[in-house]
Amino acid sequence: MAKDVAVLMGGWSVEREVSLVSGADCAKALRELGHNVREIDVKHDLDDLVAALKPRPDAVFNALHGRYGEDGRIQALLDMLGIPYTHSGVLASALAMDKGASRSVFSANRLRVPEGFVVNRSDLLDKNLMEPPFVVKPVNEGSSIGVHIIRPGSNRLTEEMVAELDERVLVEQYIPGRELTVAVMGDEPLAVTELRVDTGFFDYEAKYSEAGAHHECPAELPDDVYREAMEMSARAHRLLGCRGVTRADLRYDDTNGPSTDGLALLEINTQPGMTPTSLVPEQARHRGMPFVELVGWILERAQCD
Numbered sequence: 001m002a003k004d005v006a007v008l009m010g011g012w013s014v015e016r017e018v019s020l021v022s023g024a025d026c027a028k029a030l031r032e033l034g035h036n037v038r039e040i041d042v043k044h045d046l047d048d049l050v051a052a053l054k055p056r057p058d059a060v061f062n063a064l065h066g067r068y069g070e071d072g073r074i075q076a077l078l079d080m081l082g083i084p085y086t087h088s089g090v091l092a093s094a095l096a097m098d099k100g101a102s103r104s105v106f107s108a109n110r111l112r113v114p115e116g117f118v119v120n121r122s123d124l125l126d127k128n129l130m131e132p133p134f135v136v137k138p139v140n141e142g143s144s145i146g147v148h149i150i151r152p153g154s155n156r157l158t159e160e161m162v163a164e165l166d167e168r169v170l171v172e173q174y175i176p177g178r179e180l181t182v183a184v185m186g187d188e189p190l191a192v193t194e195l196r197v198d199t200g201f202f203d204y205e206a207k208y209s210e211a212g213a214h215h216e217c218p219a220e221l222p223d224d225v226y227r228e229a230m231e232m233s234a235r236a237h238r239l240l241g242c243r244g245v246t247r248a249d250l251r252y253d254d255t256n257g258p259s260t261d262g263l264a265l266l267e268i269n270t271q272p273g274m275t276p277t278s279l280v281p282e283q284a285r286h287r288g289m290p291f292v293e294l295v296g297w298i299l300e301r302a303q304c305d
């Protein structure tokens with residue numbers, strides 16, 4: 001049955017541009033499915049947003065990424081307005097967005113995460129922070145923005161790097177090896193994709209440029225490692241109480257030989273990229289589900305908390 005759907009996109013986080021692309025592609029798919037679609041470019045003005053949601057749509061398709069759109073805040077607003085929305089609810093979104101909070105939940109439930117801790121920005125220039133190599137990253141940003149890798153002997157954190165970070169920062173042991181990602185749809189993990197970049201680091205450019213990362217789906221991994229990566233991702237999705245589609249980012253250290261012990265979970269993305277060439281749609285396609293069908297599946301699961 002045709003629904004009135006409002007697609008929320010853009011927003012004012014650093015991931016605005018990516019969200020505009022996801023939103024336009026999802027809106028197109030929703031129209032192909034026969035729905036009445038309203039595209040809302042969310043700006044930093046709540047009165048405008050509430051006005052754009054009148055008359056009230058049957059559902060919101062949330063194509064926002066990053067702060068405000070992915071961290072439980074827009075979800076709370078939609079809950080209060082009584083408009084069903086796609087993807088995760090308030091708490092799951094907030095937990096997933098805060099890497100300090102989500103890693104506490106994961107490690108308390110025996111899901112392996114890199115060794116690490118949250119510090120105040122002012123503690124970062126402390127020489128004995130952690131034995132390099134280690135990673136310094138914002139607790140609540142996406143798309144590799146603000147991620148610094150400190151290698152032994154080569155580079156150090158500078159005052160300029162530190163000045164750009166928020167008050168709370170995550171310091172993590174650097175996991176060498178390979179970069180994996182797993183989409184979870186409902187409670188089911190779809191596939192494991194390995195991401196390869198020439199630069200060796202998966203930064204913003206590599207994530208979104210044409211020439212960016214090479215996606216290998218399904219990843220070439222030993223069967224038990226493949227299965228364990230799928231299982232860890234599905235467990236992480238359930239532990240945070242996520243809904244609809246999410247995507248887990250993992251590292252796999254096979255530098256000492258292949259073993260499931262080399263897997264570590266980095267994060268769960270509750271609003272993963274949704275262009276037809278993004279990782280989640282790619283895995284859905286690998287499992288026989290075309291992009292338009294995936295978008296329809298996500299819409300069907302729209303709900304309030």
Ligand SMILES: Nc1ncnc2c1ncn2[C@@H]1O[C@H](COP(=O)(O)OP(=O)(O)O)[C@@H](O)[C@H]1O
Pocket residue numbers: 114135137141142143144145147172173174175176179201202249251266267
């Ligand atoms: N502990 C780590 N060890 C190795 N690489 C890491 C580590 N943490 C982050 N990275 C690299 O930085 C990228 C971004 O980190 P991630 O935690 O996924 O945050 P986000 O994607 O939200 O920016 C990862 O995809 C990975 O390539």
Ligand SMILES: [Mg+2]
Pocket residue numbers: 143144249266267
């Ligand atoms: Mg990530």
